[in-house]
Amino acid sequence: MNNSRIWSIVIFAAAVLIFGLSWIIIGSQAGHNLTDAFLVTVAAFLTLSILSFLYKDNPYYKFAEHLFVGVSAAYWMSVGFWSTFVGNLLPRISPSLCTYFGVPYKGFDIFFFIPLILGVFLLMRLSSKMGWLSRWSLAFIVGTTAGLNLIRYLRSDFISQVSNTFVPLVTDWRGIGPFFSDFSLSITGQFAMSLSNWVIFVGVFCGLIYFFFSKEHKGAFGYASRMGIWVLMITFGASFGYTVMGRVSLLVGRLTFLFHDWLGLVK
Amino acid sequence: MNKWGLIISLTIIAAGLLYLFIKSIRGRDVERRFIFLFMGLAVAVPILFNISFSEKATPIVKAAFDKIENLPPGSKILISFDYDPAMAPEVNPMTDAFVRHAMAKGHRVYFMNLWATGQPMVATAIDRIIKTEFPEKKNGVDYVNLGYKAGGTGVLNVIITDIRKMYLTDVNGINLDSLPIMNGIRSLRDMDLLISVGGGLPGVKEWVLFAGDPGHIPVVGGCAAVSAPLLYPYYPNQLMGLLGGIKGAAEYESELKRKYPRFAETPQPGIKMMGPQTMAHLVIMAFIIFGNISYFVLKSRGE
Amino acid sequence: MKRQVPVIITFIVGAVLIVSVFFPPAERLGENFSVFFDIIAVFAFFLGGGNLIRIHGNKIYRRQKDWAFSAVTLTGFIVMLAAGLFKIANPNGITGDVAATGSLFQTLYYNIFYPLGSTMYALLAFYVASASYRAFRAKNKEATILLIAAFIILLGRTPLGVYATGWVPESFSLLQIPNLAIWIMSSPNLAGQRAIMIGIALGVISMSLRLILGVERTYLGVDNE
Numbered sequence: 001m002n003n004s005r006i007w008s009i010v011i012f013a014a015a016v017l018i019f020g021l022s023w024i025i026i027g028s029q030a031g032h033n034l035t036d037a038f039l040v041t042v043a044a045f046l047t048l049s050i051l052s053f054l055y056k057d058n059p060y061y062k063f064a065e066h067l068f069v070g071v072s073a074a075y076w077m078s079v080g081f082w083s084t085f086v087g088n089l090l091p092r093i094s095p096s097l098c099t100y101f102g103v104p105y106k107g108f109d110i111f112f113f114i115p116l117i118l119g120v121f122l123l124m125r126l127s128s129k130m131g132w133l134s135r136w137s138l139a140f141i142v143g144t145t146a147g148l149n150l151i152r153y154l155r156s157d158f159i160s161q162v163s164n165t166f167v168p169l170v171t172d173w174r175g176i177g178p179f180f181s182d183f184s185l186s187i188t189g190q191f192a193m194s195l196s197n198w199v200i201f202v203g204v205f206c207g208l209i210y211f212f213f214s215k216e217h218k219g220a221f222g223y224a225s226r227m228g229i230w231v232l233m234i235t236f237g238a239s240f241g242y243t244v245m246g247r248v249s250l251l252v253g254r255l256t257f258l259f260h261d262w263l264g265l266v267k
Numbered sequence: 268m269n270k271w272g273l274i275i276s277l278t279i280i281a282a283g284l285l286y287l288f289i290k291s292i293r294g295r296d297v298e299r300r301f302i303f304l305f306m307g308l309a310v311a312v313p314i315l316f317n318i319s320f321s322e323k324a325t326p327i328v329k330a331a332f333d334k335i336e337n338l339p340p341g342s343k344i345l346i347s348f349d350y351d352p353a354m355a356p357e358v359n360p361m362t363d364a365f366v367r368h369a370m371a372k373g374h375r376v377y378f379m380n381l382w383a384t385g386q387p388m389v390a391t392a393i394d395r396i397i398k399t400e401f402p403e404k405k406n407g408v409d410y411v412n413l414g415y416k417a418g419g420t421g422v423l424n425v426i427i428t429d430i431r432k433m434y435l436t437d438v439n440g441i442n443l444d445s446l447p448i449m450n451g452i453r454s455l456r457d458m459d460l461l462i463s464v465g466g467g468l469p470g471v472k473e474w475v476l477f478a479g480d481p482g483h484i485p486v487v488g489g490c491a492a493v494s495a496p497l498l499y500p501y502y503p504n505q506l507m508g509l510l511g512g513i514k515g516a517a518e519y520e521s522e523l524k525r526k527y528p529r530f531a532e533t534p535q536p537g538i539k540m541m542g543p544q545t546m547a548h549l550v551i552m553a554f555i556i557f558g559n560i561s562y563f564v565l566k567s568r569g570e
Numbered sequence: 571m572k573r574q575v576p577v578i579i580t581f582i583v584g585a586v587l588i589v590s591v592f593f594p595p596a597e598r599l600g601e602n603f604s605v606f607f608d609i610i611a612v613f614a615f616f617l618g619g620g621n622l623i624r625i626h627g628n629k630i631y632r633r634q635k636d637w638a639f640s641a642v643t644l645t646g647f648i649v650m651l652a653a654g655l656f657k658i659a660n661p662n663g664i665t666g667d668v669a670a671t672g673s674l675f676q677t678l679y680y681n682i683f684y685p686l687g688s689t690m691y692a693l694l695a696f697y698v699a700s701a702s703y704r705a706f707r708a709k710n711k712e713a714t715i716l717l718i719a720a721f722i723i724l725l726g727r728t729p730l731g732v733y734a735t736g737w738v739p740e741s742f743s744l745l746q747i748p749n750l751a752i753w754i755m756s757s758p759n760l761a762g763q764r765a766i767m768i769g770i771a772l773g774v775i776s777m778s779l780r781l782i783l784g785v786e787r788t789y790l791g792v793d794n795e
Binding site: 164231 | 572573575576577579580581582583584585586587588591600602603604605606607608609610611612613614615616617618619620621622624626636639640642643644645646647648649650651653654655664665668669675677678679680681682683684685686687688689690691692693694695696698702712713715716717718719720721722723724727740741742743744745746749752753754755756757758759760761762763764765766767768769770771772774775777778779781782789790791
């Protein structure tokens, strides 16, 4: 028996021992039963299995990863089936199935065979001979997405955004005298507010110039493009900061689970 | 705050950083597993010692709070749980705070999901918050759980004009027409406020594009930190307020506690998580500095 | 038949949904198409499940490398699917919420799906930390700007920022790190995100038009597929 096999057995035995003990100890505590203890132990085992990838890829991680894929697919299927298939399709096509599943029947509507047929066509993707039929369903999905997105993006992400960019470049203007006499670097002051509006107006304009590739970025256009890059760099920096924040929060969440729910070390 | 816990945490972090600093000024490589271990400790130790800090709401969070606070009692608020377990530690404190606030203020709350993975979290929030902290509130009268529907933006495109076309029953199979809370509700346009808590697609952005803007309905968002910067262009004209990441949740909790002393003793997961979060930020900032020191040391040596 | 019909379907559906925004009589048709879309989306979930069974079933049948893990995937899939479709241990029976408290489906969700999903993403915290040390370098002006912005956000979004610059007087409050972080988010970040947003919107609009008009057909794949 080689060294790595021995280690594998030792680690497996240790894992069985630790999690077995955890189950018994938690289950024997007041306010817990063996089922709860088993479930929290399983959750802890899966959490640690995923974290073990930090050391290196290993069978425990692979086990957890593969389990996640299976459970995840089944989860979406089950909820989709009950919420939309039973909740929206059956009430329009089958009174007897509605009675069986306990959902109100809304009257027969022949048009609801369209999504049923297209849905079945989509499943034809699994067949090598009839796979082309799934293009019809895909075409419906693509057409709906395109039709829905076109107007909404035009209104909210283009027209509204352009409109919101035209902001007063000097806010709360009461003349040149008060501007200097009341000058401050307060976050709510006139200078900071005006500066913000300048940055928004110029920043959006320069950012768009950077994305405009039909003209060579030279001269004044080049300077504007360069400024656009700086604005985008600040944007990416802010995004990085927030990404760090988000990922750390998830880790805090998992470690809190281990220390609080599993080990009971913190209240 | 646990003073000794803070001292121990800072000592461990300082010791690790000192080791890293020495390695950096010598331009030596640091084993990636050391960085992983150190990061784990920087987060774990503050959790063990319950380290937390006080928070103050920033304008964008305050705007979200005020929007709910200033609605007259009995207003109709729709809260959509559009997230999965991968975002839950960040955004669950937000949904908890929104639900508490809406219930305390006496609003009527309509729950729904655009993510299938959010459905069990609504059931848990109802059990954990409404049924225990607000036992007088009745299902179907003060709140209703509409549940999940597949299709994302397709769902929004229907319920913006006709909720019953999409939702025939609530999540428990009860006909919507038999629920008093649904009287007079035809579409999303009958809602006084839409709250989306999420971080992916569909999420807050889709609520603005497919419901808020076309229906002229106020939208407030809560989102995972990763997507918060992307939503700033909508604020304040298209999005009334935004809670970005756990920091946003903590700020909302502090505002809620300040305004409603009854919540002083209720769990504040957002505020609690900001302790380890702060320590981790400290470590990451140190990593950036030391990484750059190492880079410039190597550069000066011509390596 | 194989290529023309899908292009016609895309055109009709897309055009109806656009017209329904401007022309109220077409609104009901637009709603119906959206409901159809939602129902077809569920079949896409079924397709995902079917594909999963096919790939992992094949792997087990042929005893390919790591086939035992495929068995884990299929076992997890079948158990979760049975719990969901048959609403096992659901307190309200067949009519109740599939994820009702006490159901096997919810139990599996909170004790298997939830820890796996959230830990998978929590792993990224470690890699972000590693990247901060190894890759986040002030190599040029642009990288330095990015780095400084990230640094201010990281500092400003924690109580550390308050302690570090709390002494700065109120008349200079813009220079307090938390306020500077707020300002970065609501000014330069907003400007940059808005420029990107406008660019993406133009892309979405033109792509939607190309799809509806049948100019863009790559989604149909190739005929010998």
